[in-house]
Amino acid sequence: MSLTAALEQISAELGADRIATEIAGYQSDKTVAFTASPMAVIIPHSETETARCMRILSSFGIPMTARGGGTGVTGGAVPLDAAVISLERLNRVIEIDTANMTITVEAGVRTAAVRDAAASHGLFYPPDPASLEDCTIGGNAAVGAGGPHAVKYGTTKDYILGMNFVTPDGTLMRWGGKFVKNSAGYALGPLIIGSEGTLAVITSLTLRLLPLPGESIDILASFASLEGAVDCVGEILRGAIAPAALELIDGSAVALTARHAAGGVCFPDAGAHLLIRLDGADTDTVERSFAMLVRLLDARATGYLRAAGAEDSARLWKSRRAIRSSIEAESPEFFAEDPAVPRSEIPAFIRAVDAGIRKLGAQAVFFGHAGDGNLHINILKYAMPDDEWQLKKESIRSCIYREAVRRGGTITGEHGVGYLRKSHLAALYAPEELALMRRIKQAFDPDNLLNPGKVL
């Protein structure tokens, strides 16, 4: 069989240990109830080995799915009749260039390791997806990951200056470098960002770094209503405060966390919370921002609380992160969506989606990155019978996507299309637009060998 021959060739050329003998850890990512067995698991040790493995696999017509940290939630890293190429050994920080303020890393480096390596030189890598201790920088690039910092600092894509990637035939290509501006030729890097491993496998990245902000202040503000909180978000962004994070926690999530989180939450009866981080080079700068923020909160919020120090800050953010564990405690089965809408549409969007989901007999919890209009909607199964739940999931997804698109938004702001949302892409794009995307896929991957069954 051709797979056997391909694996034998990889073994012979690169070493038998490039083929994993245990596939148990490679059958799923963090997507609920979605697993598949890989045809094989290949573990290259370098960029050039990745290219050689891909060249061999493609010469035998073997489909392949690249895998980073396996933290995706839409099934992007789950192999559908494909071999897994795990980038776990591409885990080297290649260079930190303090003069040019860049870091160059292999794709399998954990996002937290990028952050820490930068910080050890007084530099700052801002993107902060929730899974940053476990996810990899290559995976972040592949889905275009965001995080709370995006409201001030942008997402992964805004930090990628250069990229090495391998096309399915095993050609190692380069795009960009240690420069911010590039008007030469087509933007291959930006196209590959967010393509979820269907166009090429990213093997290394050169990332822009910023000076590390020296000081920060965290504030939790409570509002009588969701509308009041979102109005305040608009005022904060139109002012000169430029918060480093601006997280919205709807009353639905506040109530749930109040019920389940150890030690409860502050302002448990609020219609909504905003969790705000201000940062800056020094105390004066952040205190000035704080003074401006307080003027807005005094007029709009029902109360606010300033973290007294690092420990207090950690507690505030822990209660934000406790939303997920509270959801799990409330209903072990649930699923998450992450549409984005124009910021001003958030309240009407949440109201409409909440009503739609209730009508379908389910319940949802809302929170998210208010400054970006990017919401996390968690839909809880509770005691709903399994078959009914499976049926309703798709109806609920359709309801969310329809409402998002109707209001000028998108079906996913951070998590990607993967497998789960593939059939829903038509809610956002016209048939001609999808056909154009298919022709682009064809230009990269004529034999459909890269991450088959995903995105398109």
Added chain:
Amino acid sequence: MSLTAALEQISAELGADRIATEIAGYQSDKTVAFTASPMAVIIPHSETETARCMRILSSFGIPMTARGGGTGVTGGAVPLDAAVISLERLNRVIEIDTANMTITVEAGVRTAAVRDAAASHGLFYPPDPASLEDCTIGGNAAVGAGGPHAVKYGTTKDYILGMNFVTPDGTLMRWGGKFVKNSAGYALGPLIIGSEGTLAVITSLTLRLLPLPGESIDILASFASLEGAVDCVGEILRGAIAPAALELIDGSAVALTARHAAGGVCFPDAGAHLLIRLDGADTDTVERSFAMLVRLLDARATGYLRAAGAEDSARLWKSRRAIRSSIEAESPEFFAEDPAVPRSEIPAFIRAVDAGIRKLGAQAVFFGHAGDGNLHINILKYAMPDDEWQLKKESIRSCIYREAVRRGGTITGEHGVGYLRKSHLAALYAPEELALMRRIKQAFDPDNLLNPGKVL
């Protein structure tokens, strides 16, 4: 003839005035010594008319070159056996959305008009190419234009949230919208940015706006050497100053401006100047930045001068802009290049290029956007005989591009490839990378009807 039939159909469907009777203004852009007569000039009045014109032209197999402000300097808007589609009538500001801080404009709106429309609502559109009074926002997107503000605020691409574009067969497509994050499907917008009208014609854009900075301070600093100035650039960027502009003027440009500019220049004997703009929400903020900057300049600069007010500021920037007129006074014939290199490589790069150009018997003047590593190199003809000049131009270009690529840079940071640099793209990209770009071109434009003879 098929052209006659196509024009008749456009006349019949949209009106005879959609065909320009005078083609004189459409034969060239700002590229030196590069003109060509268009097969015809079509002036659609709207996005849908643009799509209809393109559908008709492509049905007759007529190639087409879109034209914005005609301010390009690499021949991108010069029609090579093609009809011109002028976007001059797509000049409407469609919407300013203050709640979501976005502006939506047709592609033919002047960049200065975008800036002014935003400012009239207290909002800020930062990208500021030198030609901003004459260039259009669609043209800026098509080449990925930058400007001095890029060091703090990024380039055109960083402000494009949504885009309408027309593929060569006349299909009007949409990408993005009033949201910052989008992980759904392939990044069609970012791919079209910088593709110089070879993949699609951009018809409208939704742009992100920022709060308008209330205060600014302009500073001119002089340095004994180029190296000293570039070291200072690194220190400024590693600090927390975040200048809104950080322009490097090499001694070659200082001397030339001192000779020609009315009223001379400050620090005429300097090895290099830095022209620095600080901005911020209020006086306190910019004064704090200024105090930090002064600490660096005191240690590094041989002198500095702070503009005493708006008039003084205008004078400093006028002398920056006087470089170009001084070049013209010195040598009416010249050409300009705009490579980008890693910032720390600027001094060695300038030294090497200067030596290379002198060896070829020519002289160059250097200035540029130091924070981005993006340089403007102007090569002066003086009294060199025409035939020698034509021959040497290509050698000089090769020298500049070779040095840029060798140091990890790119051949063009702002101006694009157009026609002039097409044959030099191979200095930057491997044959496989260019082949991939050609397949992407094919995916958009299988009959090669869009801006033929450009980029690839």
